[in-house]
Amino acid sequence: MINEMTLKIYNSQTRRLEPFVTLLPGRVTMYCCGVTVYDYCHLGHARSYIIWDMVRRYLQWWGYEVTYVQNFTDIDDKILRRAQQEGVSMADISQRFIEAYFTDIRPLNVMDADQYPRVTDNISGIQQLIQVLLDKNYAYAVDGDVYFHVEAFGEYGKLSGRSQSMMQAGASGRVAVNDLEKTKKKHPSDFALWKSAKPEEPAWHSPWGEGRPGWHIECSAMVRALLGETIDIHGGGGDLVFPHHENEIAQSEAANGKPLAKYWLHNGMVTVNGEKMSKSLGNFTTIRELLNRPLDPMVIRLFVLQAHYRKPLDFTEEAISSATNGWQTLQQGLRFGEKYEDRLGWQKNQELDSAVIEQFKAAMDDDFNSPGGLAVLFELAKNLRREGNLLTHEGKNPTDSDNLQRQWQTLVHLAGILGLEAKSEANLEDNQNFDEAEITKLIQQRNEARKVKDYAQSDRLREQLQEKGITLIDHPNGETSIVHSS
Structure with a gap:
């Protein structure tokens, strides 16, 4: 099946659709940036991890062996502030919200990653990578801090397409830049690899003094440790293109002399009634708030998949209502076999509908076009719903029972690739x-x-x-x- 691979994906770095060809035949290495564990996951997180779960499932369906890694950032200023506010340790906050992540994301049928590395478990590897950059003169140490020297890496900006003048703001990421730090830098765009310890902050011993890692170096070190110097797919939200992913590329490629990732994939942002989702606007929606309405988790998953992953996704009550209705249609189709298989005398192991499979594949091979794939599912589900109504209200058995079984089994098969699963009515009881x-x-x-x-x-x-x-x-x-x- 893989030999006939027709999948094309949009590479954020080259800004074009490219045929998908892996580094090693039959294998995919995939890293996606995980959450910073200081609060509950919001709808933007749900979108991101549903998308990468869909990509992973589709590649597995193609026959690839996929190794998927997703980190937890458990060292961060936001985590530290929350710990100080609550009078607990940073580790307590991190553990609480790591547990909350799984509570929230698993109902959405997002498969667990193969590994969930934490920054605190990778300090040694982070320090080793920083030392490589120092040895190669891509970094410099000043008074206990270590910075990456952007001007030493000639390809800096190739992911985001930004010029040097555009990059100065925010280059250090989520560590606040003060006047003293500005005076330490050789160039305003230089960003922190290691930060010297401040009073009463968690810190680790290093060759440059007590301190903690900068944000960007963490992912570079974890990718290198778990997946190697070059991976097939690096994914993340569109808000991570700059500075985070740009800086990851600079660090990793300067240290290793090889591309960090063959393909860069970025999902679009979530808006609420056309506005950016933020706590200050009062439109911040967490996954658990949605589930607590209560809302069927499959409605959330369907809502996310009904938009192409690279496009913006607008959260409105009308959109959720539409997704609810859509899930009811799919659910009726998915439960068709459970309701009618005995009456129709179906035999086991009926073949799938190859023509419908090809329609689905043609859509999904076009940069994981889940809306196109869902259109194929809805056509099947609507036809099964019509047949079910005839069976229920007119009491007539269809003339082609085998074809109905083939349609139903094809629907269940394809829905599973998208992670859409209906619980049986017997289990619900x-x-x-x-x-x-x-x-x-x-x-x-x-x-x-x-x-x-x-x-x-x-x-x-x-x-x-x-x-x-x-x-x-x-x-x-x-x-x-x-x-x-x-």
Whole structure:
């Protein structure tokens, strides 16, 4: 199947569609920038990780062995500020919101990454990479800080297309730039690789003194350690193109002398009623707020996939209502077999509809065009819904039962590639009958495990409930609400 690969993807670095050819036959290495764990995940995070999950699933369907790595940034000024506000450690804040990430993202049917490296577990590799850059004269140390010297890397700006004058603002990333730091730099665009420790901040020993890593070097070190010097796909939100990904390229390619990634993929941003989502505008929407409406997680996933991943995605009540209706249509189609297979006398292992598969593949091969792929699914689902209505209201069996089975199995197969799965009605009845006292008991056990920081037990209990279609939503006030998945 891979030998016939027709997939073309848009490479942000070259700004054009390119045929997808991997570094090693049959294998894909893929790294996507993860969350900074200081708060609950919002709709923008949901979009990003649903998209990369879709890309991963599609490549696996093609027959590739995909190694997918997604980091957690657990060293950051925002994490530190929250820890100081709450009077706890930075590690406590990080662990709380790493756990919250999984609670929020798993109901959306996002598969776990193969590895979730944390910055705090990679300090040694970060320091080694900084030392390589120093040895090659791409970096310089000043009073306990280490900076990357942008002018030493002639290709700086090749991802974002920015000139030197455009790059000065924000080059150091999420570490505040003060007047003293400006005087230390050789060039205004130079960015921090290592920051000297400030009083009462967490710090690590290094050859340059006590301190902590800059933001950008973290991902370069983790990619290098887990996937190698060059990977197939590097993904992230469009807001990361500059400075984060631009600086990743500079660090990694200066140190290794090789391209960091063959393909750069960036998803578009999420807006709310046409405006940028932000807490200051009061339109900031978290995943758990949506799930707590309650809203079927598959509605959120469908809402995200109904727009091409590179385009902006506008969150409105009308859009969610439309996605809800769309999911009801798909869900009816996906449950068709469960409802009618005995009546229609279906045999097992019916073949899929090859013509429909080709339609789906033609859409998805065009830069992961999920709206085009969904159009194929909706056509199948609508036809199955019509046939179901005839069976229910007129009581007549179709003349071509085999064709209906082929359509249904094709729908289930293709929906699975997009991560859209309908729970059977039998399971839903079991969930509704799940003893509320038992739920309460499991929640209490989980809360006790969290109090003593037994996160492994907490995860096991959460997954036990998840298997029953029950998602726990933890709130800042310490309360926990329950969402029954449909």
